Amino acid sequence: MAKRSELGVTPQSEDFSAWYNELVLKAELADRGPVRGTMVLRPYGYRLWELVQAELDGRIKATGHENAYFPMLIPESHLRREAEHVEGFAPELAVVTHAGGHDLEEPLVVRPTSETVIGELFARWISSYRDLPLLMNQWANVVRWELRPRLLLRTTEFLWQEGHTAHASAEEAAAEVLTATRFYEEVARDCAAISVITGDKTPRERFAGADRTVTLEAMMRDGRALQAGTSHDLGTNFARAFDIDFTNAEGAVELCHTTSWGMSSRLIGGIVMAHGDDSGLVLPPVLAPFQVVVVPIGREGELAGVLEAARSLALDLAAAGIRVKVDERDHVSPGFKFNEWELRGVPVRIELGPRDLAASKATVAERLAQGREQVPLADVVPDMPARLDRIQQALLERSKRFREERTFSVESWGGLVEAVSVGFASALHCGTEECERRIQDETTATPRCIPWDAPEETGPCAACGKPSAYGRRVIFARAY
RNA sequence: CGGGGAGUGGCGCAGCUUGGUUAGCGCGCCUGCUUUGGGAGCAGGAGGCCGCGGGUUCGAAUCCCGCCUCCCCGACCA
Known part of the structure; x- marks a missing residue:
């Protein structure tokens, strides 16, 4: 294992x-x-x-x-x-x-x-x-x-x-x-x-x-x-x-x-x-060095035919403008390659073996969704751009949802402290440097930005209670 | 700069407390055979100034002193 x-x-x-x-x-x-x-x-x-x-x-x-x-x-x-x-x-x-x-x-x-x-x-x-x-x-x-x-x-x-x-x-x-x-x-x-x-x-x-x-x-x-x-x-x-x-x-x-x-x-x-997740990188298709990796599978005797099919598929994908790699290494097992390309975040893996070829299909696995599906060989290339696009959108959606779920409107010191321990705090702030510094000293969080899309709002500073500045909420977070 | 940890074949580590045979293990590497749908198996093989310098000792990876480097956590920052 x-x-x-x-x-x-x-x-x-x-x-x-x-x-x-x-x-x-x-x-x-x-x-x-x-x-x-x-x-x-x-x-x-x-x-x-x-x-x-x-x-x-x-x-x-x-x-x-x-x-x-x-x-x-x-x-x-x-x-x-x-x-x-x-x-x-x-x-x-x-x-x-x-x-x-x-x-x-x-x-x-x-x-x-x-x-x-x-x-x-x-x-x-x-x-x-x-x-x-x-x-x-x-x-x-x-x-x-x-x-x-x-x-x-x-x-x-x-x-x-x-x-x-x-x-x-x-x-x-x-x-x-x-x-x-x-x-x-x-x-x-x-x-x-x-x-x-x-x-x-x-x-x-x-x-x-x-x-x-x-x-x-x-x-x-x-x-x-x-x-x-x-x-x-x-x-x-x-x-x-x-x-x-x-x-x-x-x-x-x-x-x-x-x-x-x-x-x-x-x-x-x-x-x-x-x-990224526990299996490794998850790269967005638009920027992935390899958008698709093809892993040929087969015993000696079968491998020549599989390789030929894999190369041909890769050529077609490349002709469709897709960055693709055939992993032809013969000194590591297919299982090793699956794990390695997952670690490296390749969005789509195509497994091609005798069973697939016999059925004129390919096994397609997506890095983000995990899971596998059998796709008719003839559909693999024409479907790929839409598949990559869908993955790209899904990643962005997940990123957006994740951020939204971990952004908290807070009204008090306690709320601020709690929020920045897991994500972003959206808070009214007095705008004074002393207050910013105190927040940083005690929570290690800093004001990241005053978001443009935040609605106009005023009230007491979540940290010190003085009247807020900026006319809207400020995002506080611990930062890299 | 403060606190913590670590330097031993390419990588990850054990050995050090309590000095003593030939410095060991896993992974990787090389060769051969068998394998190949989720991290392959067997057999054989190569590879080490034990971070550096000094000291103690008949004898140091191991003990003592000094130095260097790296990593992690905090203070500065895209």
């Missing part, structure tokens, strides 16, 4: 954290690098990231943004120009002080994000209102020294996309933040099948140097929150610090309004924790 040592993982209910750590390694998504906190994305995990990238990149380009690449090393003095920004990042910086065999005159910071370099270049490139808006994006790695790393979720180096734009007016910048937020929602919902809550960050939780930060918060299967994407309205803060200005149509010089927005490889960790 179960041999946890090789393919099995600790059950979620027993130890969610151990479940996650074991799964990421055993499913071969990622591994640890030689430097503490660094991460290797293995081919399976990287493929997942590439699929996220493709979805995101298409949306970024479709909304008029262009990709570019900016350098990883930033002069330390540059970072200092925006006061709040440095302050926010100072503890996490990796600094190069020695290079080319000498101590450097000025230390170089390995980018924790690129607002400062890009700001510098934007200032050079923008002079007229005709140069605006400037809509740019880069795919890059960034380094933030993490005290407590976790694979995919919090590593010292990670991959992301960072959009940076400059606009002539505050209104345009505000609209840009919404544009970015919209495609993050699409990627989370329509690709990752993760239901998210979109809203504003409270002042204390805002990005260092931003006037406004919008976030997408997802719920993991342990009830904790994960920020799936974020976009910032930087106002004129960086424009002022980096002299990003332009001459308007009337001949007057004005500061630009800039934005930045990012989604990172952390989303992969989010997919693991939003959908």
Whole structure:
């Protein structure tokens, strides 16, 4: 039966954290690098990231943004120009002080994000209102020294996309933040099948140097929150610090309004924790490196015919645009393969053996629903797109239901404490930093966002009883 | 930085308390045969400076001192 040592993982209910750590390694998504906190994305995990990238990149380009690449090393003095920004990042910086065999005159910071370099270049490139808006994006790695790393979720180096734009007016910048937020929602919902809550960050939780930060918060299967994407309205803060200005149509010089927005490889960790179960990963079909795996079954003598049928089926599936793999390994048993592909979260498994072929059928098993069914061979390919789509929808539904069932409207301190121990608390809040801090200190929960879709509401703060701020409820949760 | 745990073939571990043969087990790996519809079986085989440095001792994986690294839990964060 179960041999946890090789393919099995600790059950979620027993130890969610151990479940996650074991799964990421055993499913071969990622591994640890030689430097503490660094991460290797293995081919399976990287493929997942590439699929996220493709979805995101298409949306970024479709909304008029262009990709570019900016350098990883930033002069330390540059970072200092925006006061709040440095302050926010100072503890996490990796600094190069020695290079080319000498101590450097000025230390170089390995980018924790690129607002400062890009700001510098934007200032050079923008002079007229005709140069605006400037809509740019880069795919890059960034380094933030993490005290407590976790694979995919919090590593010292990670991959992301960072959009940076400059606009002539505050209104345009505000609209840009919404544009970015919209495609993050699409990627989370329509690709990752993760239901998210979109809203504003409270002042204390805002990005260092931003006037406004919008976030997408997802719920993991342990009830904790994960920020799936974020976009910032930087106002004129960086424009002022980096002299990003332009001459308007009337001949007057004005500061630009800039934005930045990012989604990172952390989303992969989010997919693991939003959908996975005790058997392993459950990948959404849209992003699964393999949407279908075909496992040929047969004894010697029968196997040649089975393999031929399996390959032919796979070719037809591939021709229909489906990512498919035939597991032709002959040194592991079919049973082993079933378990392994379940661990790796492949949405659909097709078992093909002599019995199936004799009946002109295939045995189809879905990862999410478990269970098996016999499908006429001729129907397998034509039915597959709808099947994958149905699975995708079911996953999203489950994600949504799970979050809703674990989100509680609370009116008191006790209610808040109880709610954040299992999920999200929706509460009126006074909006003071002291109260936020007290909640964090005593429950480890933080305000995740002020949801856009929450109805207007006022009343006493659930934590301290003072009058509420924001005009609506705030979501509190423990977060990754 | 605080608290906890661990470093022994590729992986997971035992051995250490109470020093003493050739350092053992499971998994994986290699070869052969038999197998193949939910983690295959048998036989044979390869693979170890027991984290590093010092010390005690006739003798150290085991005892003592120092150091390093990793993991988990908390404080900072996409």
